[in-house]
Amino acid sequence: MSADEYASTEEVVAALQALTDEEHQKLKLIARYWLKRRRRLVVQGVEATDLLADAVTRTLEGERRWKSPKVGLVRHLDWVMRSASGHENKKGDGVVSTELFEALTDATEQSQLQPSSGLEAQVAARAEIERIERLFAGDPVALRVLRCRAEGKAASEIRGELKLSEKEYETVAKRILRKFVKYGIMAGDDHEK
Amino acid sequence: MKSDKRDVVSELGSLSIAFREFVHEASGADLAAAIESEGDDPRSAATEGRALVTQLLAKRGYRAGSGGATCGDVKEALALHEGLSALIQLLRRREGWTEEDLAEKARVEVEEISRIEFDPTYTPNPRTIYQLEQVFRLPNRTLVRLSGAMKGCSREFADEVMRFAVNAKSITKLNRAEKRLLNEFVKFLSTSEPEKGRG
16 A cells, blocks of 8 residues: 555556455446436446446546545445546546546436535435335335434444344345345336336 | 435435445345346356456556466457467367366366356466366466466467467367367477566
8 A cells, every 4th residue: 555545556456456256246236226326327328337437447547546445446436436427527538438428427416416406406316215215115124224224323223223133134134235236227217116 | 204305315315325335235145146136147247347347457558367467468468368268178178078077177166167268357366277287287387377377478479379269169079170289289388488578
């Protein structure tokens, strides 16, 4: 690790080369998730791998610097993908294709990037929450666990609050994971049906 | 649900983080099971990820894999992988073995044999390479240079490997020409001296 708190390009390369199968799988799922969060990107033909490639490229080129080892590379790339659409004024930097850049900027996720940015973003956030809730229709326990995590509660607190054994909590966590996978691979808004 | 509009945005942000946390925290087995439960293949997800990283690194002159830099030229590095893949396939077929047979004889995972043969981005671990050399009764370090674990690779060496890979056609039984090709290539590998730098 360099004296700087950020990883050098060589360190990023080494970390990318060392990614395990499991980490690659996580990145793919997360890329799919962020793509779904930007539905207009899907319509415009952008794929999950484009988002991931963009995040890796930005990290390699130092545009999004990785705070290693404080943050794992998978988490870092997750956050870069999350904010990938926040580059309105950097067109033509050669990092992403013009088409992808335009698609990304066109579909800026207002709700995440600009929390106070108007009614449209708030309506979109509400709709997104409802989509997630519908995804959990039929599994209220899993939704409650997810909501507790969103409130910042630790697993032990949640188990106590919802009276779940350790085993039951693990089972619920697996169900939430499956919902996440489902969220990413459903075509359009199919999971609402 | 909160009525304040800004709270809705925050709520989504927190929900999104929590949702992703279950992925970050998932074990490999749970992850694979979740991916399979939705009809997807966890192995292909990993292979695609590696291919993407390889491609992105190659554009910048790096090669993917765990062995560190070998040939500076990524095309040459990929040629070595092609050569290794073709060689293992031909040697296995010469013996009339399936991938499972080879894995059992070499005491390695069958998945590793499969990836050596079909995944051009895969760098096998040194133990596997050693085991394969033993099983095929090859001179020591014959396969090491193809595995990407050894520094120093001349352009001529990579060219020779690529020629071999291109000519090693995939058929069910080795014909006489393939046997000759295989024998000549093994001889070449075992007699050519490792290069210290690019030719």
